[in-house]
Amino acid sequence: MKREAMFYEKANDKIHCFLCPHHCVIEDKHYGKCNVRMHDSGTLYTLNYGEVTASSLDPIEKKPLHYYRPGTNIFSVGSFGCNMTCTFCQNHDISQEKAPSDYIPKEVLVDLILNIEENIGVAFTYNEPTIWYEYMYDTAKLLKEKDKDASVVMVTNGFIGEEPLRKILPYVDAMNIDLKSFNSNYYKNLCGARLDPVLKTIEIAAKECHVEITTLLVSEENASIQEVKEIAQFIQGIDKKIPLHLSRYFPRYKMDHPATDIGFMLDAKEVALKYLDNVVLGNVGV
Ligand code: SF4
Incomplete structure (x- = not known):
């Protein structure tokens, strides 16, 4: 559903979006890098508001969150679009393409979340929830109004502006944040993004909610002991109790x-x- 977006301003005949650190400057009738925010005659619209491409009741460990309410299930939903272009994306059919979707009003989704048995809340996942911001924010806020104990989880690449991040954090209980590498060139060349804003997201979020980190270790790229050491040292500098998931890459x-x-x-x-x-290993079968 097309809806006016948050976090933008007009700059002459262009629009400046600052939802994520790409800070796209978008001409009329053009899209931002995420391909889901569009400038139409002086207004920025989000095109995936309420558009759900995937949903499932998943064990919380599958997010992966191993230290937040372990042994529970969480209703997981996603849309389409992403603000990164990772060459190894496992969800590229929904992250890089406008996949078929169903519009689910936030009130309907919240009722569903509250009526599923043995469900602790909602996880925004599968594609990048940052660029589903308006719907995620509205849904999380409404869910917390109806049941303050319901859990809201974000599974994110962490490439989000500081203002939108701080605005949604009061409604978020836990995040799994990808720290894809500790190398700026890796972010630039393989993901079409930047490292520093992700590090900042981790620092801010860790003060406000439960955070776990995931790093996919890709052979011939970031699968080096030195890189793992740098990532672990960075996390240790924030809080050595933050769990790190090291995930094994497959082609x-x-x-x-x-x-x-x-x-x-x-x-x-x-x-x-x-x-x-x-430290938890993922995709290793042990
Ligand atoms: S969300 Fe990010 S990628 Fe999308 S238009 Fe805004 S600044 Fe650009």
Whole structure:
């Protein structure tokens, strides 16, 4: 559904969007980098408001969140679009394309969330929730008004502006934030984004809600002990209790490097545990 977007201002005959750090300057009838925000005659619109492409009741551990209400289930929803262009994206069919979707008004979604048995709340996931901001914000706020104990979770790449982040944090209980690399060139060349804003998101969010971090270790790219050490040291500098998920890469989308070596994954966990209390391996089958 098309709806006026938040976080933009007019700049002469263009629009400046500051929802995410791309800070797109968009000409009339053009889209921002995320392809879901469009300038139409002096107004910025979001095109995916309430548009749901995927939903499922998932174990919270699948988000992955291993230390927030473990053993529970959470209703997970996603839309389409992303503000990154990762060459190894496992959800590229909804993140990089306008996938088929159903419009679900926020009131309907909140009723659904509250009426599913053994569900603790809602997780905004699958595609990047930052660029689903308006719907996520409205839904989270309404859900908390109806049940302050319901959980709101974001599974995000962390590439969000500081103002929108601070505005939604009061309604968010937990976040899993991707820290894809500790290398600016990796972010630039493989993800079409930047490292520094993600580090800032982690620092801000960790003060306001439960945070866990995920790093996908990609063979021939960021699968190095030095990089794992730098990531673990950065997290330790915030709070050594923040859990780090080290996830094993498999070839997908445009990336055809071989799957990351299992032995390396085990070594990476050992290194990270020198700095952090909780390190979890993902996609390793052990
Ligand atoms: S959300 Fe980010 S990518 Fe999308 S238009 Fe706004 S600044 Fe650009």
